[in-house]
Amino acid sequence: MLKKDKALVVFSGGQDSTTCLFWALERYESVETVTFHYGQRHDAELECARAICKEVGVTQHELDMTLLSQLAPNALTDQDTEITQEAGALPNTFVPGRNLLFFSFAGVLARQIGAKHIITGVSETDFSGYPDCRDDFVKSLNVTLNLAMDETLVIRTPLMWLDKAEVWELSDELGKFEYVQEKTLTCYNGIPASGCGTCPSCELRARGLETYLRKKQVEQI
Numbered sequence: 001m002l003k004k005d006k007a008l009v010v011f012s013g014g015q016d017s018t019t020c021l022f023w024a025l026e027r028y029e030s031v032e033t034v035t036f037h038y039g040q041r042h043d044a045e046l047e048c049a050r051a052i053c054k055e056v057g058v059t060q061h062e063l064d065m066t067l068l069s070q071l072a073p074n075a076l077t078d079q080d081t082e083i084t085q086e087a088g089a090l091p092n093t094f095v096p097g098r099n100l101l102f103f104s105f106a107g108v109l110a111r112q113i114g115a116k117h118i119i120t121g122v123s124e125t126d127f128s129g130y131p132d133c134r135d136d137f138v139k140s141l142n143v144t145l146n147l148a149m150d151e152t153l154v155i156r157t158p159l160m161w162l163d164k165a166e167v168w169e170l171s172d173e174l175g176k177f178e179y180v181q182e183k184t185l186t187c188y189n190g191i192p193a194s195g196c197g198t199c200p201s202c203e204l205r206a207r208g209l210e211t212y213l214r215k216k217q218v219e220q221i
C-alpha cells in the first residue's frame with residue numbers, strides 16, 4: 001500500500017489506542033498522537049503513553065483537559081470512588097461529554113498540524129454502552145467538526161465493530177501482539193501489561209485474550 005497523508009491518533013497508552021497507533025503507522029506517511037490529561041487516577045497511564053510514543057518514535061501532543069473532572073467528578077479521576085456498574089446502567093467510569101470534548105480538541109489540533117485523519121480506538125462492541133463511543137456519535141461529530149472549521153477531516157475508528165478478542169487478533173496481524181501485551185496499560189488500578197487482574201477493565205482484556213488465544217490454537221491444529 002502506498003502511504004500518504006498524515007494522521008493524528010488519540011492515544012492513551014492502552015491496548016486499544018496502541019493497536020490503533022500501529023494500525024495508523026502501517027497506513028500513513030506521517031503519524032502523531034494526542035494524549036489528554038484529565039486528572040487520571042494514576043500518573044502511570046500518562047507515563048506509559050509517553051514511553052510508547054518515545055519508543056515508537058512518534059511526536060506526542062499532550063493537552064490539559066483537567067477541567068473535565070472539575071465539571072463532573074467521576075470514578076476515573078477520583079481515587080476514593082470505587083468503580084462500579086449496576087445492571088442496565090452506565091458504569092460510574094462514564095464521564096459525560098468526554099469524547100465530545102476530546103475529539104473536538106483533537107480536530108482543532110489535527111487541523112493545526114495538517115493531519116487529515118483522526119484515529120480513535122472507540123468501539124461499540126464491548127464497551128459498557130458509553131454513548132460517546134458509538135458510531136452514530138462519531139459520525140455526527142465528524143460532520144460538526146468539518147462544518148465548524150470548513151474542513152474535510154475524517155475520523156476513523158478501526159476498532160468500532162471489533163470485540164476485545166478481535167482487537168488482540170488485529171495487533172497480531174500487525175505483528176505487535178507481544179508489544180501490546182507487555183507495554184500497554186488498561187488497568188483501572190494503574191498496573192501495566194496484564195494489570196491487577198480483577199478490575200472490570202482487566203477482566204475484559206483477559207477474557208478477550210483468552211478467547212483469541214483459543215481461536216488461534218484451533219486454527220493451528
Ligand code: ZN
Pocket residue numbers: 186187188189190195196197198199200201202
Ligand atoms: Zn486492573
